[in-house]
Amino acid sequence: MSKAQLILVLTLCVGLFSVVQAQTYTPGQTVDRDFKGFAHKFLNTHCIDCHGGSDPEGSLSLEDLGPVDEVNAAVWKSVWAQVALGEMPPKDVSEVEVVQRLQFSDWIVHQLSQEMEDKGGFNAHRDPNKGNYLDHDLLFGPLPEGIKLAPTSSPARIWRVTPQEHITRLNELINKEPEFDPEKPGLRTHGDVVPTNHGGELKLYFGTDRITKWVGGTVAYATAVKSVPAVLSSDRKHGLENYPEFYTVNSSEATQILGKAEDIIKYMVDGPLSLVGMPEQITDDPATYDRVKPRGDLRGLPTAITYSTEIARPLTPVYDLMKEEGVTDERLCAAVDYLFEALTFRPASKEESDEYITIVRQSIEKLGKEDGVVLGLSSIFLDRDALFRPELVENGKPDRHGRVMLQDWELGLAVNHALRYVKPDEELRKAIIEGRMRTREDVRREVERMLADDSIRKPRILRFFRDYFDYDLGGYICKDTNSLTETGINTRFVQHHYRAMFDATASTDRLVELILQEDKDVLKQLLTTDKVVAYPTDNVYFGSKLNKAERQALAIKAKKAAEAQAKKEEAKIAELEQKVDDLDSQLKANPQEKETQRELERAEKTLAAEKKRVAAAKRQRSSDNSSIAEAKFSGPEIYARVSRRSFGSHGSFSNGSMKPERVLGTASEGQRLGILTHPSWLVSHSDAMDNHAILRGRWIRERLLGGGVPDVPVTVDAMLPDEPHNTLRERMRVTKENYCWTCHQKMDPLGLPFEMYNHAGLFRTSELDKPVDTTGEIINSGDPTLDGPVDNAIDMIQKLAESERTEQVFVRHAFRFWMGRNETLNDAPLLQEAYCAYKDSGGSMKALLTSLLTSDTFLFRTKN
């Protein structure tokens, strides 16, 4: 019998076997089979033929692979990835039934989870980046026979709040944010997330809304104001980054929170008085402070700032408690209850309230009122529910599938958290208290109400788009200055590039919101819009890098224009100098002529001013960027959300804080199409010196096509050759080696079409003075109508934007974000329903969200 015949017979045998098994297969059920009778058989039948013998494929022999243990866990993980993805066994070598494949990968996951439980655990199958390991066609296509789906739910769990949620929650205690202004949507408003600052750092600022004057420039301001960075950590470099099981609060963070809590409480009580060195700094007339302020250079010191007397912070029961003599039970209870609800978003129970009152009383006993209250109240900041959000369904009754529906505060806060970072609005709070948050219809009512009201800010939706697109990382990509200069960006002040990237993130945020406002074909619009929310620096970043001939022509033109301008300026100065000389002579002849004296002074001033202007113009001409053609944006004025003033507004080395003003412009046709061609996304998917075609391709493969890419094998030295005179495409030839290409064909041909932009995001037609090659190909997308070559990124995006598969993959990612877990096959009906809701509504995000948030997965929890 030949090898092929043997494989065929074995495959048929296993096929028969699997059909028998398939009748009872339910995804997620433990595959209670032993290694020898199940896994070993699978390996022998489908794998050993290639991965055995003296020269195994990929130098990986599975011949001696035994039951899962700590030592071989990495190999089993790799086997799991290959089998789950359908990469192995290769279809042309050995056919595996769907059910058999699912059972085998479930078995590996179960075994790895058990084996690694006390050794760091096995969590790869929970990683959102591996969510696509579940075949897309199984979720959205017809189910193979023999699979019985179970009613879906999510596990009972606790979520740690994200750094953004935490800072926003704390910000509510000390800063009042403006109410939503329908005339100026986009401006930072109450309920929006606290944005990162000019350097990309997430910080809580104290009292910056009351600063009237400070000494020094930009950095002096940034040093003198009080701010504290986010304490909770988030170590994922994006993608969907907030599954409940990712994070805890370590003891370092807990103790830091305690320290910051004391600062916050002091500010709640005393406002800016808690920040200053002298009470005279609180004044509406900074001149009064000037008279008494300490001598010497105050720049960067707390004493450098004056604050207005206007009370801008919220005055709360904590303030009331401290402003009154003594400590009454009533006041103390009110302060504890207020703080508890502000931090946990739900009222304290009587027991909880009493516990914290006791702690505060004990602290007061030890330290006296002032210090005791501050220390005692800070303990509430460490309450479990101030840092974690529970979905534990402790009180509900399980249905016949063992699922318990969330209700009351848990359900209300789950709905609130799906959309918001601040506590439930009055209506939702009332509904929870009155027992009207217990049914699917209750949830639908509240979700639809909140979605319809623009004044109820919903930063979680925007967060999803950041997580999905990853367009907000550009400012964190460290750029090599020389390489950045070559892109056409002026790097005289390299920090301006990073600032421009944070501005670009804010602009893209706003563009996403504008598309959500329309709520039609949301994904398609995001992928194909010609609109650009533009900040002045975008004229450069959305511009195009000129090729050599264009640069030379422009340089000649610019030189001629500069020479002509210089001549004019010289003539003008000569004329003014002559006038001064004449007046001077006239005055020498008649020293008593007062009018001549005055005229001479005026002429001298005019001459000095003109010389200054000419010198500035000359400097400007010499720094004019002759290597790019700037984009010119015009359109209606709009606003983007930026940080509170985190940096001074003047100074010799900075533009100061970020500014919200933008225009809504239109991108050059043929050069840009949708978010993926905007600098914010392109730079986010670049590296220090070049584009990152692999990363871009991976993004397309995973987030639009729903494909999976296995982890890079540890044996691979993932480096491109260092050849400065070769293009990235040329250097990427190494990924075409057989061993690499299996995976890289999924990414590289999808990323290389973006070579029409350089790594700062500028459009280009040439690279290294040769026409740039922007071709690529969609290979094995899962939708045969998509497969085939593409001319460039725009061509590819147009194809993808029309695809039903792409929309379905988008829905899968929305599912992961809002459910906090990867989809399983049991979720297939829900996903199909959610997709229908999106499609039938003409691509409405609101419809998609309503469908997801009223689904069983969102509403029901299963314990263990």
Added chain:
Amino acid sequence: MLNRRKMLQGVAAGAGAAFGLSLNPQRLLASSTGQSTPKRIIFFMQNQGFDPQTCIPEGMKQSGSLAKAKLPEPISALEPYKERLHIINGLHGMHTSPSHSAFFGALGGYRGSDGVPPSAPTIDYELSKILPQTLLPHLCIGMDSLGNMKSKPTIATLSASGAGQPIFMHSNPNHLYQMLYGGISSGDIRLQFEARSNLLDQVEQLAAAEGKSLSKLDHQRYGQYVQGFKDVNGLRDRLNTVADHLRKFAPKVDERYTHPEFETDWHDVNLELGISALTSGITNTLTIASGRGEIFGSWKGLGVEKQGHDLGHMGQPDNPIWIKIRQYNSRMLVRIMESLESVPEGSGTMMDHTLIVYTSNNADKQHTNGANWPVMLLGNLDGAFKTGCFTQLDGKRPINSLYTALLRAAGKNVDRFNMNEKMARKFDSGTGPLKEVLT
């Protein structure tokens, strides 16, 4: 996933609530009876740059011995210690964007700037993890103007335990004393300590009670949160058990703590506390930030009336102000060495197993591109580092290569620190540790 040691490192670094894996009081003893020799590293980061002319002996252009050289005036206090000194000129930190300050990039060896969060752990934190363990693995202290130290007693600008995970430095000596020696303190510090201890005990109980109904997976995760409090509270008890030992090293609280005349009073007592944390064996890594990693700072106690940003705009060589500041730094370095020398350890003294890294968080001057980043090393960390010499490098190896050398000497066999191969092609002419400093 967090492991226990990582978690412990975190709490100690962040809050200074000190505890560690080996909560055996014996480990606190200066003369360790354990098998691994205690080692310690101190980073002293002066802000505004470190001009090479203020440390390289006049006329010294080539690498060579310092034996016959005379140290320049700003560091003349180190003259008696020159056989322990290694002056290094010609490392670079261009990739750290040090204009005004490289912030986390100075100890991280990556891009840092105002407002830019850390993108990876810094070298001091990494070392604290691998040096023989102490109760408090990492302590950071910061020195600034009195106003800033009072209004912002903890800030995070230089050290980090990971991407987006800054480590706070302590500037108010009263808080720092409470943290280190609250159990043996008296007066107001004692009251604060007791109140805080009581609060943390109760928070632990509340946290533990709230975790009872969690699933297995959540229980493990939430358990780490509860465990953090248990460790903090447990450590306090353990420190109490070695109170007699700590008393030998704890500084005396005096007027300088409660009524400082100048900021330098607090600088001095913070330094004393830092030294005592080393000599008592509480910590193995101390980061001292003079100017707190920013571009301001104040030294009125030295008779320097100017403060803040202007100090950076001045040239440092032959500048009376900068001579005073650098001399003050040098005297602090001497105090550290003398203190460590006075404590027997193994067959020698603590100083024998110590290395001090003195440099700036901003290369050589305030407005710099980081092409030159002078460093002074003092001590040899158990014979691992060359001493008594000056080394002139060619400006092609980054500060990361020095940090790699520190990691190697501490026992971690790595070729690079926080620099991938792609960046290394651009910014590092070599591979592995800076061999010029290692014996």
